[in-house]
Amino acid sequence: VIDALDECASTDIEKTLDWVNELVSDTPRKVQNLHMLVTSQPKPDIKRVFEALDSHSIDVGEANEDIVKYLKRRIELKFEEYDENIRTEIESGLRKHADGSFRWVALQLAELENCSSEDEITQQMKDLPEDLDDIYERMLKAIHGKHRADVMTFLEWLSLSSRPMKVAEIADAITVDLSSQDEPVFKKSKRYRDPWDMLKRCSGLVTESKGKY
Known part of the structure; x- marks a missing residue:
């Protein structure tokens, strides 16, 4: 596969x-x-x-139908305070550019949920990223400079872990300084008081599934 x-x-x-x-x-x-x-x-x-091979293609039409259902549900739940015109703009715009990609739609909805006004939503809809690479690039650039080292550490641990990790485990990854010439050093002062801040730092790049990531 x-x-x-x-x-x-x-x-x-x-x-x-x-x-x-x-x-x-x-x-x-x-x-x-x-x-x-x-x-x-x-x-x-x-x-x-x-x-050129003995291959069979499957149309993404059915996936697009599921994306529409997912879009409608998320918009009802997350954008109920906005008027019908804004909700329609979101649905039609994301449907038009989804191209069968659930992940693209989910990430765009996450970005739109961070908007605080109708003007921000409209501007976001005018500047939709072309593909997932474009989305991830924007998300990485949006990470505050002072948080980037921590986020890179979180992502490295998640990428290389042999099993799904719990939030507290990931958050504690930054407490171990691996740059020491002698041996790893534990720095308690770097531990987040609230481990869930890890998820905020990695907003959109990391998702939770049954308490693991």
Whole structure:
């Protein structure tokens, strides 16, 4: 299974596509009875490789229907204080640009929920990011300079952890100074008084699932 191939860096996409071609090519190492599931936006270089193989595409139309249901529900819950015109603007704008991506819609809704006025929402809707890379870049740039080191530490631990981590575990990651030349040093003074501040620092980049991240 290869999920969200289009979200890889360009060099990683090329390497993955080369690997796929090698895997299915007529060589002594060819894998028999191979079945592969790949999810991706239909970028030209990706389409070109898989169209040349014995592949079957599944339309994202059904996903778009689910996105519409999700949008309507979230807008009802989170934007009920705004008038109908604003809610319609949000729904129609995000539907138009979603292109089958739940994650894109969810991140955009999170950004819109941080708006404090109709003008802010309208401005946000005029400047929608093109794709997930654009969204993540904006979110990383929006992190306050004095918090970036902590956020990078949180993300590194989450990315490399062998299991889902609890909020207190992630928050405590910054209390260990690994830059010491001798051995790691525990700095209690760096511990957040409220571990949930970790989630605020990583707003949009980290989500909770059953108490873990």
